[in-house]
Amino acid sequence: MQKVDIAVVDYGMGNLRSVSKAVEHVASGKTVVVTSDAKVIHGAERVIFPGQGAMPDCMRELDSRNLHSAVIHAAENKPFFGICIGMQLLFDHSEEGDTAGLGLIKGNVKRFAHDQMFDDKGEKLKVPHMGWNQVYQLQAHPLWAGIEDATRFYHVHSYYAVPDNSAVTAGATEYPKRFTSAVARDNIFATQFHVEKSAQAGLQLLSNFVNWKP
Amino acid sequence: MGLAKRIIPCLDVTNGRVVKGVNFLELRDAGDPVEIAKRYDDQGADELTFLDITASSDNRGLILHIIEEVASQVFIPLTVGGGVREVEDVRRLLNAGADKVSINTTAVLNPKMVQDATARFGSQCIVVAIDAKKVDNQPFEWEVFTHGGRKPTGLDAVKWAEYMVSLGAGELLVTSMDRDGTKIGFNNPLNRAISNAVDVPLIASGGVGNLQHLVDGIKLGGADAVLAASIFHYGEYTVQQAKEYMQKCGIEVRL
Numbered sequence: 025m026q027k028v029d030i031a032v033v034d035y036g037m038g039n040l041r042s043v044s045k046a047v048e049h050v051a052s053g054k055t056v057v058v059t060s061d062a063k064v065i066h067g068a069e070r071v072i073f074p075g076q077g078a079m080p081d082c083m084r085e086l087d088s089r090n091l092h093s094a095v096i097h098a099a100e101n102k103p104f105f106g107i108c109i110g111m112q113l114l115f116d117h118s119e120e121g122d123t124a125g126l127g128l129i130k131g132n133v134k135r136f137a138h139d140q141m142f143d144d145k146g147e148k149l150k151v152p153h154m155g156w157n158q159v160y161q162l163q164a165h166p167l168w169a170g171i172e173d174a175t176r177f178y179h180v181h182s183y184y185a186v187p188d189n190s191a192v193t194a195g196a197t198e199y200p201k202r203f204t205s206a207v208a209r210d211n212i213f214a215t216q217f218h219v220e221k222s223a224q225a226g227l228q229l230l231s232n233f234v235n236w237k238p
Numbered sequence: 239m240g241l242a243k244r245i246i247p248c249l250d251v252t253n254g255r256v257v258k259g260v261n262f263l264e265l266r267d268a269g270d271p272v273e274i275a276k277r278y279d280d281q282g283a284d285e286l287t288f289l290d291i292t293a294s295s296d297n298r299g300l301i302l303h304i305i306e307e308v309a310s311q312v313f314i315p316l317t318v319g320g321g322v323r324e325v326e327d328v329r330r331l332l333n334a335g336a337d338k339v340s341i342n343t344t345a346v347l348n349p350k351m352v353q354d355a356t357a358r359f360g361s362q363c364i365v366v367a368i369d370a371k372k373v374d375n376q377p378f379e380w381e382v383f384t385h386g387g388r389k390p391t392g393l394d395a396v397k398w399a400e401y402m403v404s405l406g407a408g409e410l411l412v413t414s415m416d417r418d419g420t421k422i423g424f425n426n427p428l429n430r431a432i433s434n435a436v437d438v439p440l441i442a443s444g445g446v447g448n449l450q451h452l453v454d455g456i457k458l459g460g461a462d463a464v465l466a467a468s469i470f471h472y473g474e475y476t477v478q479q480a481k482e483y484m485q486k487c488g489i490e491v492r493l
Contacts, residue, residue, distance in 0.1 A: 039363070041335045045310045077360030138437075143240060150439045150462055152362055152408055156242045156284055156492040176242060176492045178315060180362045180408075198240055221315045221337060223279070 029054035030234065031068035033095060033110075035075075035085040036060075043074045043107065046220035050231035062094035070233070071098040074220075075109025079133065079183070080121035082109045092126070099128050099212055105233045106214030111207065112185055114214055120183050129207060131187035136199070143200055154180045159195045159205055159217065167213050167232045168194075175225045177217035179205070184216060211238040242492040243456050243484065244284035244463035245477055246317075246441060247470045249274055252292040254300050258419070258468050268471040271304050272311070278470065279312045281477035284492060286312070287340070287411070287441075287465060290320030291386070302334040309335025319367055319411075328355045332363065340411055342367040343384040346391050349405060356406030365441075366407040370395035370428055371415040380428050387415045399432045410436065411465065413443040419468070421447025429459030441465050449475060449483040456489055 030051060032044050040058050047056050057064060065071060073095060075082050086092055098104050099114065106114055115125045118133035125133070141149040156176040161168050184203040187193060194213065195206030205216040213233065219226035249256045249271055256274050257265040268274070275286055286308070290301040305318055318331045319340025328339045339359075345352050345366050356364045369387050370380040378394035399410055412432055414425030424442045433440045442461035446452060446469055455464045469475050481491040 039332050039335075039337055041333060042309060042313075042337060045335065046313050049310075049313070076362065077358075141437075147460075148434075148437075149241075151437050152439070153241065154362070154409065154439050155244050155462070157240060179241075180315075182361075200240065218315075221313060223314050227313060 027055065028057050028064055028068040030056045030070050030072060031065050032056065032058045032072045032074065033065060033091060034058045034060040035082065035089050035091055037075055037077050037082045037085055037109065039076060040074060043072060043220045046227060046230055047072065047234070050227050051234045054234065060089050060091065062091055065091070065094040065098055068098070068102070070103035070105070071095075072105045072107070073099075073110035073113070073214075074107040075113060077109065078120060079109055079112055079118045079125075080123045082113060083123050083125070086113070096126060096128065099126070102211060103233065103236050103238055104212045106212070107220065108181060108216060108218060111214035111216055112183060114207070114212070115185050115187070118183060128212070129187060129192055129209065130189060131185060133183050133185050135183050141200070149200060152180055152182045153199045157197050157199060157217075159197055162193050162196055163208065165194050165208050165213070166236055167208070167229055169232050170228050171225055177205075177215070177219070177222040177225060179217045181216055240490060242284070242490050243461075245452070245480055245484075245491070246285045246287050246463055246465045247278045247283050247477060248287045248289065248443065248465045248467045250289050250291045250467065251301060251304065252290070254304065256471065257291070258471055272307050274471070275308045275312050278477055279314055282481060282493065283314065283477045284463070285315040285317060287317040287319070289340070290318070302330060305331065305334040305336055317365055319365070324351065325354050325358060328359060328364070332359065338363045338365050338409070340365040340367045342369065345402060346382065346384050346393070349401070352402060352407060353405040356408070361406045361408035361438075364407055365409045365411050366402040367411040367413065368395055368399060368402075368432075369413045369415050370425075372425075372428075380431075383415060395428065396431050396435050400435050403436045403438050407438065409439045409441065411441045411443055414445060417445025418443075420445050421468070423447065423451040424455040424459050424461070424464070426454055426459035429455065429461050433460035433462075439463060449480050452480055453484055453487045453489060456484070457487075
């Protein structure tokens with residue numbers, strides 16, 4: 025079988041083309057495949073786990089394609105990057121549809137609370153949180169290399185993760201309260217924001233991942 | 239500091255070219271869509287919107303090809319609209335590299351399609367476009383029009399916006415037909431009425447002639463993003479200049 029450098033997990037959810045195009049852009053000479061084959065995921069050197077839409081659907085599709093154990097195996101053994109729902113799925117549980125996650129990181133996923141969505145001028149903040157917001161780097165990490173603190177990344181989501189252990193929080197965003205927008209532990213890095221749609225900063229982060237040796 | 243207000247250049251595409259009209263008519267050629275998209279990305283555009291304004295079946299392949307090409311070179315969100323009739327159209331556009339799909343006439347003819355599309359792909363990628371015009375013959379101020387602004391619907395634009403959000407629309411693109419192409423500014427009362435009525439982000443569209451209009455769209459109209467075409471296409475202003483001006487006026491932007 026062909027040697028795969030980077031596998032983008034396809035479980036039928038989200039804009040995989042955007043993810044694969046961005047990865048191909050920063051990983052010249054490497055083999056990037058979009059796949060729903062557990063064997064390919066097992067054989068890949070590193071794995072990207074994207075996701076879009078609703079968490080219950082994502083979890084159901086993951087199960088129906090029998091990718092559950094391949095994703096857990098990858099997250100425990102090789103450089104692993106989760107994006108958006110691909111980050112939320114790493115947690116124990118989500119309020120969205122009362123859904124159990126993969127339980128790789130302790131914590132829960134919650135919805136932005138309607139009654140608290142006002143900025144400091146009293147203007148209503150919209151949900152979904154959509155657009156370019158600043159990400160504060162709360163711990164040093166090789167994936168932040170070449171990216172200034174408080175750089176803006178493209179977010180679009182109505183739910184956010186709350187880790188039990190704040191030590192896994194690699195980055196945070198304010199809307200209006202500070203929430204965890206990037207997590208890191210061992211060989212796992214995951215972002216709530218869309219690196220594949222965050223222009224130069226996002227490409228830099230993906231490039232750092234492609235070359236990361238945890 | 240927090241979420242930046244977005245500037246979205248809009249590319250009206252027909253027969254593989256970017257064009258711009260006045261009040262939805264009188265089209266002028268503005269150039270190659272891929273080149274224009276790259277230029278706006280370089281200038282710091284926050285997103286790009288492509289509207290396939292002829293959207294006949296023979297054109298459909300062309301816009302997919304354009305989106306594929308743009309998506310492999312430009313890494314910011316891309317919205318595509320025009321002639322989206324069924325859930326399968328949404329899937330095709332997303333597969334070509336679109337991040338969001340804008341639905342306009344079909345939302346009026348078949349609201350369930352909005353519901354089906356958001357259930358399948360998520361609210362985040364379904365934008366409902368509303369073309370509204372001020373009217374005197376109705377018990378409300380702004381009426382929804384379809385078919386590129388040709389057909390009145392009898393629908394109140396504000397109520398319609400609320401209904402679309404209740405079906406799952408993740409964002410609204412509101413175009414004032416009275417203002418489109420006129421360069422006299424957004425219809426801020428219309429945008430404010432809709433923005434106050436819904437929780438999802440609102441993109442203001444139609445009528446930008448100068449940079450103060452962008453500022454007014456946000457401060458007076460309550461828009462979360464501002465869309466403009468001709469001021470950027472013909473080189474009057476760059477996106478960068480627009481953002482610098484907005485920042486000077488106290489609006490948070492991504493520079």
